[in-house]
Structures are given as structure tokens and as C-alpha cells.
Amino acid sequence: MTEQTQTPPAPETGRAAGTESDGDALLQVTDLVRHFPVTRGVVFRHKVGAVRAVDGINLSVARGRTLGLVGESGCGKTTTGRLLTRLDEPTSGQIVIDGHDVTHLRAGQMRPMRREIQMIFQDPYSSLNPRHTVGAIVGAPLRLQKVNVAGGVKRNVQELLELVGLNPEHYNRYPHEFSGGQRQRIGIARTLALRPKLIVADEPVSALDVSIQAQVINLLEDLQDELGLTYVVIAHDLSVVRHISDQVAVMYLGKIVEIADRDKLYFKPRHPYTVALLSAVPVPEPLSSPTGQRERRQRIRLEGDVPSPLLPPPACRFHTRCWKAQAICRTEEPPLRELIPGHQVACHFPENTPQVPEGSPESTPQPA
Amino acid sequence: MAPLLEVSDLRIQFQTDDGLVRAVDGLSFTLERGRTLGIVGESGSGKSVTSMGIMGLHQGTKARITGYIRLDGEDLVSASPARVRELRGSKMSMIFQDPLSSLHPYYTVGAQIMEAYRVHNKVSKQAARNHAVDLLGRVGIPTPESRLDDYPHQFSGGMRQRVMIAMALSCDPELLIADEPTTALDVTVQAQILDLISTLQSEFGSAVIIITHDLGVVAELSDDILVMYAGRIAEYGAAADIFGRPDHPYTWGLLASMPRLDRARETRLVPIPGTPPSLIRVPPGCPFHPRCRYTELVGGHRCQTDVPPLREAVTPGHAAACHLTADQRARQWADLSADKLPGEVQADEAAGEPEAREPV
Numbered sequence: 254m255t256e257q258t259q260t261p262p263a264p265e266t267g268r269a270a271g272t273e274s275d276g277d278a279l280l281q282v283t284d285l286v287r288h289f290p291v292t293r294g295v296v297f298r299h300k301v302g303a304v305r306a307v308d309g310i311n312l313s314v315a316r317g318r319t320l321g322l323v324g325e326s327g328c329g330k331t332t333t334g335r336l337l338t339r340l341d342e343p344t345s346g347q348i349v350i351d352g353h354d355v356t357h358l359r360a361g362q363m364r365p366m367r368r369e370i371q372m373i374f375q376d377p378y379s380s381l382n383p384r385h386t387v388g389a390i391v392g393a394p395l396r397l398q399k400v401n402v403a404g405g406v407k408r409n410v411q412e413l414l415e416l417v418g419l420n421p422e423h424y425n426r427y428p429h430e431f432s433g434g435q436r437q438r439i440g441i442a443r444t445l446a447l448r449p450k451l452i453v454a455d456e457p458v459s460a461l462d463v464s465i466q467a468q469v470i471n472l473l474e475d476l477q478d479e480l481g482l483t484y485v486v487i488a489h490d491l492s493v494v495r496h497i498s499d500q501v502a503v504m505y506l507g508k509i510v511e512i513a514d515r516d517k518l519y520f521k522p523r524h525p526y527t528v529a530l531l532s533a534v535p536v537p538e539p540l541s542s543p544t545g546q547r548e549r550r551q552r553i554r555l556e557g558d559v560p561s562p563l564l565p566p567p568a569c570r571f572h573t574r575c576w577k578a579q580a581i582c583r584t585e586e587p588p589l590r591e592l593i594p595g596h597q598v599a600c601h602f603p604e605n606t607p608q609v610p611e612g613s614p615e616s617t618p619q620p621a
Numbered sequence: 622m623a624p625l626l627e628v629s630d631l632r633i634q635f636q637t638d639d640g641l642v643r644a645v646d647g648l649s650f651t652l653e654r655g656r657t658l659g660i661v662g663e664s665g666s667g668k669s670v671t672s673m674g675i676m677g678l679h680q681g682t683k684a685r686i687t688g689y690i691r692l693d694g695e696d697l698v699s700a701s702p703a704r705v706r707e708l709r710g711s712k713m714s715m716i717f718q719d720p721l722s723s724l725h726p727y728y729t730v731g732a733q734i735m736e737a738y739r740v741h742n743k744v745s746k747q748a749a750r751n752h753a754v755d756l757l758g759r760v761g762i763p764t765p766e767s768r769l770d771d772y773p774h775q776f777s778g779g780m781r782q783r784v785m786i787a788m789a790l791s792c793d794p795e796l797l798i799a800d801e802p803t804t805a806l807d808v809t810v811q812a813q814i815l816d817l818i819s820t821l822q823s824e825f826g827s828a829v830i831i832i833t834h835d836l837g838v839v840a841e842l843s844d845d846i847l848v849m850y851a852g853r854i855a856e857y858g859a860a861a862d863i864f865g866r867p868d869h870p871y872t873w874g875l876l877a878s879m880p881r882l883d884r885a886r887e888t889r890l891v892p893i894p895g896t897p898p899s900l901i902r903v904p905p906g907c908p909f910h911p912r913c914r915y916t917e918l919v920g921g922h923r924c925q926t927d928v929p930p931l932r933e934a935v936t937p938g939h940a941a942a943c944h945l946t947a948d949q950r951a952r953q954w955a956d957l958s959a960d961k962l963p964g965e966v967q968a969d970e971a972a973g974e975p976e977a978r979e980p981v
Contacts, residue, residue, distance in 0.1 A: 325807035325808065325809065325810075326807055463663065463836070463875055464874060464897070464912075465896065467880075467890035467891065467892030470880070470892075489807065491808070491882060492879065492880040492882045493880055495880060495882065516886075529809060533809045533812035534882050535815065535835065535837030535841045536837055536881070536883045537883075538864060554812060555812075555813075558810060559807070
């Protein structure tokens with residue numbers, strides 16, 4: 254039964270149609286939907302509604318690149334990550350990883366694919382078993398997948414520890430002996446054990462101190478260069494996402510509202526929600542002058558909270574908080590369409606899209 | 622006029638099985654009425670312990686507190702628990718990080734706001750209720766009359782934090798401590814809450830201490846900033862000075878290690894090497910020296926042996942605890958702000974000396 258090779262056998266589902274055209278995409282997601290049913294009743298459970306956590310998203314990540322997924326809590330970014338790694342079953346849609354359709358694979362069929370996709374978790378305290386040594390934790394994927402590695406599991410684990418900047422002699426230590434940043438490195442070493450192609454990192458640095466965040470971000474970047482990894486980074490911190498991503502998707506209530514190359518999105522955000530999100534980030538630049546006179550930074554302030562994904566607003570989901578909303582926003586859902594090459598927006602009245610031609614000096618100044 | 626809050630040589634220690642934890646180690650600062658002080662630091666730097674010490678929340682625990690905390694001239698360290706209890710909630714109050722766990726799930730928010738108010742003021746239930754409605758309205762909760770009888774779980778995170786703020790302001794405190802008030806919130810809601818705190822401050826005229834690890838949040842609200850490291854002050858000064866001309870290698874490290882939206886994207890972040898020290902075994906000398914890139918410039922191993930005093934360097938009121946001379950620091954910061962990596966800087970400075978530093 255032991256698998257002798259490192260290459261995963263092709264699942265019987267075979268190559269998915271439509272991926273040939275997008276040859277270099279390692280990950281291709283089409284119309285992905287995840288609705289969590291809400292039920293009433295104890296004996297006779299009946300469905301009374303659904304939390305539309307992810308409601309039809311399309312993504313494609315090229316090999317060796319990084320996609321950043323940003324949004325506020327409840328926007329479905331974590332659910333998306335769990336769907337991509339198939340820790341959760343999509344309601345509908347299609348996920349194609351490296352040419353293999355993994356959307357509805359059963360646990361057993363999925364197992365060989367697990368070598369290709371791994372996940373980095375947010376909380377380095379709860380994602381490591383406190384009763385296992387570092388060696389056991391990092392070596393677990395190798396044992397579970399019954400991989401025969403040259404030189405044995407122990408040597409392999411020690412190489413991995415070295416790769417993520419930990420002392421390989423700490424093989425026999427327990428997680429509590431490490432600091433938060435070091436634990437996150439242990440988690441990353443475990444993620445790398447099977448040499449995956451795609452890594453989904455869900456808030457990889459948000460539990461870490463500021464000074465440690467930079468260490469882990471740099472490590473992720475180095476590993477990408479060294480091992481040719483493809484990342485999907487899920488984060489709420491817009492500055493971290495800008496630093497690490499090549500492409501950024503902004504989610505709001507289960508939908509992608511804007512997706513673009515990093516520089517395009519941050520320099521000229523088009524969706525009003527992205528504009529508001531960017532302008533809400535506090536900037537480490539003093540506001541008060543020495544005289545004590547406080548100037549307020551010009552900001553777009555969104556009113557209220559994100560509506561419940563149980564009953565998302567009809568048509569454009571952002572219209573309840575949008576300052577540009579008009580009648581059409583309440584009746585017709587704006588499709589995600591490409592405004593300029595590489596920049597897709599789902600909005601009837603996108604920002605930074607002046608009447609003057611694209612790229613002329615009269616274009617609206619960028620906010621924040 | 623005497624400052625509202627005067628903390629001098631505050632030390633808070635906890636005896637544990639592993640040894641003595643020096644959570645706060647000789648902290649001194651003052652806060653005037655109507656001003657906002659931002660306390661920044663990483664986890665374990667002693668910032669929350671300090672705020673709880675001011676609020677008298679270490680009373681009845683094993684904490685050993687020495688030094689003075691004078692609120693309006695009255696020492697809180699030696700005050701009786703009953704007296705601190707009288708002051709807590711009326712003269713000083715606190716907003717906690719997680720509004721869900723700091724509100725009681727069994728009571729309506731109205732009951733919780735009214736309780737705080739009625740403990741300190743002899744008023745009828747109806748008067749307290751009217752006061753609570755008024756407060757909820759002022760913190761921006763729509764239809765406060767009906768929301769008053771809702772339970773905490775019926776509010777969203779941002780709204781819960783507004784309830785917490787209403788509760789903290791119920792007795793018109795002179796000192797308001799906000800411990801990570803927006804860390805649990807989303808960025809658009811965070812912006813709303815920061816606005817609210819700042820508007821209410823100018824309305825109520827309270828002095829505010831805002832404790833956070835987020836330099837952006839501090840910059841947004843603070844007049845003065847205190848950077849803490851390992852229970853001590855690393856740097857203290859006006860916000861404009863701290864961000865404009867930071868004077869401590871730790872502050873430089875913090876500023877360089879965070880990706881920023883207001884600047885062009887750096888190709889690479891410059892992290893602070895190593896990890897924050899354990900408060901049981903604080904490094905001797907300057908607590909930051911094992912992570913500092915500039916110890917070689919000081920020479921004579923002073924960083925490893927002598928605790929640097931907090932000294933004013935150039936601007937009055939702007940002090941840093943570092944052995945580097947003012948000239949050296951000015952030069953290093955100039956290099957850093959010109960986007961030169963600290964490694965290169967060091968190579969220039971320590972000319973001739975081979976660079977042999979332990980990788981951390």
C-alpha cells in the first residue's frame with residue numbers, strides 16, 4: 254500500500270475542461286459557492302435559510318504567484334480558504350488544482366492531492382498539538398502520507414526546521430518551549446514537509462507581534478523564491494496583503510467585488526468598498542502638530558456594519574453602506590467585469606474611472 | 622496645574638513558580654487633562670499590566686506594586702481597596718479589548734450601563750435609564766430607547782464596543798483607559814470607533830490613555846507616545862517627534878518592520894531579529910541589546926552591562942533610553958529614513974571591523 258513516489262497519481266476525474274486555455278494557472282476556481290444551511294426544529298429539521306458564506310467566486314492563481322484575499326470578518330475569505338484546501342465541501346462550483354478537478358473528491362480520493370495543497374493556520378498556539386514534539390508534528394505529514402524520504406523522516410524534518418530558520422536540534426522539544434513566531438515557523442515547516450505546490454495561508458501573521466510579523470513575511474517570501482511555491486494569502490491587514498501579494502481580491506459578503514494586480518488595486522482602487530477599506534487603515538504618521546492642534550485626515554467613513562450573510566442585501570451587496578448607491582444598485586447586481594486589462598470590478602459606478610481616457614494626468618487622485 | 626495622572630517609578634511584579642516576573646520595571650510618566658497618551662509595545666512589554674495597575678485591578682492578587690500612581694494628587698498604590706473602588710468607574714474608567722467577553726451575557730446592556738451609573742450616583746432608576754439612553758445615543762447607537770433592553774449578543778462587534786464606551790463614560794470620568802479598543806474590530810469599524818473616541822474626548826474633556834500594538838492607531842489618536850519594551854520605557858515623546866524623528870533603535874525597528882500603505886512598497890521588510898525577552902529573565906543592561914543592531918557602535922559592552930537611563934536628547938520632552946550618543950542616533954535615523962538597510966549602515970560605521978554577528 255505504501256506510496257513510493259512523491260508525485261501524486263492522477264485522480265480518476267481526469268483533467269478538467271477549460272483549463273488548457275489558462276495553461277499556467279495552478280489553481281482555477283469557477284463559480285464556487287458554499288451555503289451553510291440554517292435549520293429549525295429538533296426532530297423534524299427543516300431548512301429555513303442559508304448563510305451565503307461564499308456566493309459564486311471565480312479565481313485563478315498562476316504558478317509561483319501570490320494571491321491575496323482581503324475583506325472584513327464574515328466576508329467569506331476563510332471559508333474560501335477552507336474550500337480550496339477541501340477542508341470543507343463546496344455547495345457548487347469547481348476547483349481545479351494543477352489540472353485536477355478536486356471539487357467533489359471524497360476524503361480517500363483527496364488524500365494524494367493533499368501533497369499538493371497545504372494550509373498555514375492563523376493561531377500558532379492552537380494549531381500545534383501540545384503533547385507532540387516538534388519532530389512528530391513536522392514529520393506527521395510524511396508518516397500519514399507514507400512517504401519514503403531519502404535519509405529518513407528525522408533527517409528530513411531537521412532539514413525542514415533549518416529551512417524555516419529553527420535550530421534542527423530542537424527536534425525533541427514541545428511547542429510550549431517556543432515563542433509565537435517560532436511556533437508559526439514550526440507550522441510552516443509542517444506545511445512544507447510534503448513539498449506542496451500550493452499553500453493556503455489563513456491570516457499567517459495576524460497573531461504575531463509587529464516585530465515578528467516581518468520575520469515570518471520575509472520567510473514566506475524566501476520560501477516562495479526557493480521552492481517555487483504558489484500562495485493564497487488570506488488576511489484582513491491590507492498593508493500585509495499589499496506587501497506579499499502579486500494579485501489581490503477584495504471580498505464583501507461572499508462575493509469578490511474587485512480583483513486586480515497589486516499595484517493597480519492599491520494605487521487606483523475602483524470599487525467604492527476597496528476605496529473605503531484603504532482609507533480606513535490608520536497610517537503611522539502623526540496627526541497632531543506640536544501646538545496640540547489636531548487635524549483630521551480626510552477619510553471615507555462607512556456607516557454601520559457589514560450586513561448579515563444570512564440575508565445579504567439584494568443586487569449590489571454593498572449598496573446599504575455605499576455613498577454612491579443609486580436606484581440601479583438596489584435592483585441590478587453589477588457583474589464582475591474587466592475595466593482595464595487585469596483589473597476586474599463589480600460596480601455600477603466605479604471610482605477612479607474618470608471620463609478622461611485612462612492614464613491621463615487628470616485622473617482622480619488616489620485616496621489615503 | 623498639577624497633571625491629572627502622575628506615575629513615578631512604578632514597579633509591578635508577580636511571583637510565579639518559574640521566578641519573579643518583572644512586568645513593569647520603573648515606569649514614570651505624567652498625563653495632563655484633555656491629552657491623549659498612547660502606550661505602544663509588543664505582547665509582554667507590560668502595557669496592559671500598567672493600565673490594570675492604574676485602575677487598581679491588581680488589588681487582591683499576588684502582584685507586588687511599588688512606586689506611585691497619583692490621580693489628581695491622590696496616591697492609588699497605597700489607597701484602600703474601598704477608596705479605589707469609589708474612584709474606579711467614576712473618576713477613571715476603562716474600555717477593554719474584547720467587548721464580547723467584557724459584557725455580561727445575562728443582563729441587558731441598559732442594566733449594565735445603569736448599574737455603573739447608580740453605584741456612583743444616588744439617582745432613581747428612571748433617571749439612570751434616561752442617562753443610559755442619552756449615552757447610547759451619544760456613542761452613535763441608533764434608536765437607543767429600544768436597544769437599551771437588548772442583550773449583548775444582539776449587538777455586532779462594533780456596536781458592543783460602543784456600548785462599552787458608553788458604560789465607561791457613564792460617570793463622566795476624568796481618566797479613560799482604552800486597552801486595545803479596536804484590535805477585535807474590522808478596519809472600517811475601527812475607523813468609526815477611533816473617530817468616536819476622539820470626538821467624545823473633546824466633548825467630555827477626559828484624559829485618555831490608549832494602549833495598543835498598532836502604530837497606526839496610536840498615530841491617529843495620541844498627543845504623546847510612550848514606547849515600552851520589557852516593562853520599561855524605551856522612548857517617550859510627542860507623537861510628531863516619535864514618528865518624525867524616532868530616537869531609539871527599537872522604535873526604528875518597529876517602524877521599519879511594518880509594511881505601510883502610505884509609502885511605496887518596500888521590496889523587503891527589515892524585521893527586528895530575535896524575539897521579545899521573557900520578563901522573568903530580562904537581559905542585563907539594556908533589555909533590547911540582544912536584538913539591537915547598533916550595540917557595536919556603543920563599545921565597551923555598555924549595552925550588555927549598564928541599563929541606559931531615559932535621557933532627553935535634542936527636543937525637550939522627547940527622551941530615549943539608549944547608550945548611543947545623540948549624534949550617532951541622528952546619523953543612523955537619517956540613514957534609515959533614506960532607506961539604507963541597517964546592515965549596510967553598520968558596515969560603514971564599523972569600518973575595518975569584520976562583521977561577525979550571530980544569526981538569530
